[in-house]
Amino acid sequence: MYASLDDFKLRLKDHYEQIYSDDDGVVDESAMIDDLTEAYGVVNSYIARRYLTPVTESDALPLLRACQLALAGELAWSRVDTDALPEKVKDAAKIARAQLKDIASGNITLPAATVESTSGAGGAVIVQAEPPVFGRSKMGGF
Numbered sequence: 819m820y821a822s823l824d825d826f827k828l829r830l831k832d833h834y835e836q837i838y839s840d841d842d843g844v845v846d847e848s849a850m851i852d853d854l855t856e857a858y859g860v861v862n863s864y865i866a867r868r869y870l871t872p873v874t875e876s877d878a879l880p881l882l883r884a885c886q887l888a889l890a891g892e893l894a895w896s897r898v899d900t901d902a903l904p905e906k907v908k909d910a911a912k913i914a915r916a917q918l919k920d921i922a923s924g925n926i927t928l929p930a931a932t933v934e935s936t937s938g939a940g941g942a943v944i945v946q947a948e949p950p951v952f953g954r955s956k957m958g959g960f
Contacts, residue, residue, distance in 0.1 A: 819858045820872075820882040821890070823847065826854055829887045830894060837894050850894070857889035864918035870932045877929035881917065888914035 827834050827850075838845050861882055862871040873882060892911035895903045920926040 819854060819886070820861065820879055821854060821858075821886045823850060823854065825883065825887060826850060826890055826894075829891055834894070837897055849897070853890045853893040853897075854886065856893060857886045860889050861886050861918060864922045865928070867922040868924060868933060869921075869928060873928060873932075875929070875932075881928065885914040885918055 821829075830837065834850065835843075835845055838847070838849050840846060865871060865873065865882070873879070888907075888910040891907050892903065895907050917926060921928060
């Protein structure tokens with residue numbers, strides 16, 4: 819994952835207790851991890867078009883962490899019994915998706931990340947064999 823549970827708690831500030839607490843006031847961290855994991859999958863689904871995933875290069879991680887946290891925040895707020903997500907949460911998720919689309923299309927390059935081959939062509943194979951037994955010159959008259 820690009821973001822940790824602690825990163826997610828910091829992103830949600832005091833709201834994580836409100837969002838993820840059950841009726842007894844106990845925070846369900848497994849639900850938080852589910853949202854983080856889903857956001858991680860979304861991030862990788864975009865960037866896998868151009869890069870080997872998961873990306874591990876430290877220079878690329880801050881952007882991917884921010885995208886994962888923005889998408890996880892949107893998932894978190896969708897658990898709340900209100901009709902509307904906070905505008906800043908919507909905006910952050912929208913920006914994250916736009917950045918991920920730009921990464922997938924090549925408009926944004928992840929620093930130091932390993933680029934996935936997009937040629938679709940395989941490597942060359944050289945085969946050495948005996949000269950053909952049957953050919954045009956030897957098959958005349960048949």
